[in-house]
Amino acid sequence: KNQVEQSPQSLIILEGKNCTLQCNYTVSPFSNLRWYKQDTGRGPVSLTIMTFSENTKSNGRYTATLDADTKQSSLHITASQLSDSASYICVVSFWMDSSYKLIFGSGTRLLVRP
Amino acid sequence: KAGVTQTPRYLIKTRGQQVTLSCSPISGHRSVSWYQQTPGQGLQFLFEYFSETQRNKGNFPGRFSGRQFSNSRSEMNVSTLELGDSALYLCASSPTTGALKRDYNEQFFGPGTRLTVL
Numbered sequence: 001k002n003q004v005e006q007s008p009q010s011l012i013i014l015e016g017k018n019c020t021l022q023c024n025y026t027v028s029p030f031s032n033l034r035w036y037k038q039d040t041g042r043g044p045v046s047l048t049i050m051t052f053s054e055n056t057k058s059n060g061r062y063t064a065t066l067d068a069d070t071k072q073s074s075l076h077i078t079a080s081q082l083s084d085s086a087s088y089i090c091v092v093s094f095w096m097d098s099s100y101k102l103i104f105g106s107g108t109r110l111l112v113r114p
Numbered sequence: 115k116a117g118v119t120q121t122p123r124y125l126i127k128t129r130g131q132q133v134t135l136s137c138s139p140i141s142g143h144r145s146v147s148w149y150q151q152t153p154g155q156g157l158q159f160l161f162e163y164f165s166e167t168q169r170n171k172g173n174f175p176g177r178f179s180g181r182q183f184s185n186s187r188s189e190m191n192v193s194t195l196e197l198g199d200s201a202l203y204l205c206a207s208s209p210t211t212g213a214l215k216r217d218y219n220e221q222f223f224g225p226g227t228r229l230t231v232l
Contacts, residue, residue: 036223043118043204043223044157089157100170104157 002027004092006105014113017080021108023073023090031093031100035064035075038087038107047075047088080112116141118207118224126230132193135227139186139207145169146188147221148180151202163188195231202226 004025013019025033032051036044048057048064050073056065061078077084090105119138127133139146147170148160159172163182182188186207192199206221 041225043206043225045223046220049220091157102159104159106156 002092002094002096002101002103004090004103004105006088006090006108008108009106010109010111012111012113013080015080015082019077019080019110021075021077021088021090021110023075023105025071025073025090025092025103027071027092027094027103029094030068030071031095033064033066033073034091034093035062035073036089036091038089040086044089077110082112082114085110085112118205118222120203120205120224120227122227123225124228124230126232127195128232129195129197131195132191133195133229135190135192135203135205135229137188137190137205137207137224139188139205140222143207143209143222144186145208146182146186147206147208148188148190149204149206150174151204151226152200157204160190192229197231200229200231202228 007022011019030052032049034049035047037047038044047059047062050057050066052068054066063076066073075088087107087109089107091102093102118140121136137146145164147162149157150160151157160174160178161168161180162170166182177193180190204223204226206223208221
């Protein structure tokens, strides 16, 4: 079954600290993997997109890594800021029956405290 | 460039009613996708329209339908509302469609419409 699982479900860190969010997927064949940031009450905003041939991609203080062999991705946030408090969603796309599909993880809710 | 806009932002309906939500994509974008987001199920894909044609569909009942106009604006309709339809409905636009096998099908989300069914 095609699934995307994220961990932890929630995380609290102090401002200035680093953190890493995990995404494991069982989707096959894999097309690309994305990380989104969603502030409360707003739509998700894309952070990174990676295809199976890419190992890492950065967007400012956000760095995503991908291991297509183990089907794992991580999102590393460096020097966290209060504005990083949000939900982070991992999305995997794939092809099935000639149709393009997206599977969303349930997200990690991050709270950055001063 | 203006972002994706959705109207209305908030809506309250009662069971059995129907509702129409509207989405205006970013200028020049031809693909519009709709998603339902609930605390229990997370984000779930409803359908995608590209050049007025439905290109992709999620696993939702026929009560959920949509359409796209020649100016790429899209509407989503839910008939015979149920309590479980209460959710944040998100629209996302893209310059291309994933059906074209493009690796980077970047999607830009709107703020969503919060639907409450009483």
